[in-house]
Amino acid sequence: MTVMRDKVVKALVELEVRGDENGLMPGYNVLVNFLPTSFWNTFAERMLNAAPADKKDQVRAGLYQCAQECGYHTGWGIINSDEFQSVVMPMVTEGAKDVLRGAFAVFTAWGWAKSGVVQIKDSERMVIRAQDYYEQDIKSTNEKMGFMVKAVSGAFFDLAFGAKYPDGLGTFVCEQTKGIEVGDEFGEFVVTKK
């Protein structure tokens, strides 16, 4: 048996999302927030649009780094959580590949992207496709804007095939090769060794 995304999503999406008595949401080894996607999208869009030509790459790198560290640390929390152990691990029969598939199912359940793994070559390469991701709503920059899906894909591969946590961050890098926001049918993200 391999990890079935839809089954995992349905199980995890029913978890309660709400601040505790302190207004905080500790979980998955991090503090979680639940915000309108328009905040993250508007910030990325306005930063890129405001940046002069010589600073645009700095903004792009910054947006990538924000999501990369988020994906690495939260991804670690996810795959070590009770929820992951109870919902995903019983379906895991192919080791790291299935753990990655499970992590992408959680990624989907959190509202990051309707995405899945289409190709994995252990320790070398992974291809992700997303049929829907909230960053596709950014249109005005006229460039691929899937920083979150891109960087988190790289970070998840770091967790699966990089050095032991927390030393493996940045072992792999991800490029976005297709984007709904630039007119493609789906988003595509390719992870390779840095």
Next chain:
Amino acid sequence: MSIPFEIKFDENTYRHHVEGVTMVMHCHHYMSLTTKLADSLEDMGGVKILRESAEDAIRELLDAYFKAHNISGSGERLNTGREMYSVLGLGKLEVFGNDGGGEVKVLRSHVDEGWVQKFGKSSKFVNHFTCGYLAAMFAAAFGRPARSFNVYETASLAMGEPEGKIIVKAN
């Protein structure tokens, strides 16, 4: 008692919605690094962009929520905005104010406490997100357009003080 809060899951797109507004979960690493990115690009208005992005996004959510739940009084709207802040995992506030502005105590904070967890104590104010949130909350409560309130921190949990303090002033 906290406010009702229903999340609808779209089984086609797999997106989450609250009163028609698309929502997403993120962590303190993402918020802290986003705040740091805005600070590092202050020469091109990074902090202002972060605050205004927060103000515009939260305004959309609060307006949708007030309409769906038929909340029309200014006091009730301020209280709902305060409760919403906690429901979203952003922390715990005490709010005092009127249409001229107000004072907000930050008792717990996702932004400040997340910053300290990630980077340690800060040497400057970092809670730009909450400043934008409060600008939206006061404007939505009193039926004013965006950018009607100036909001600034005077005390900060991230800087090691026992509680944060944020001042809101009408333009």
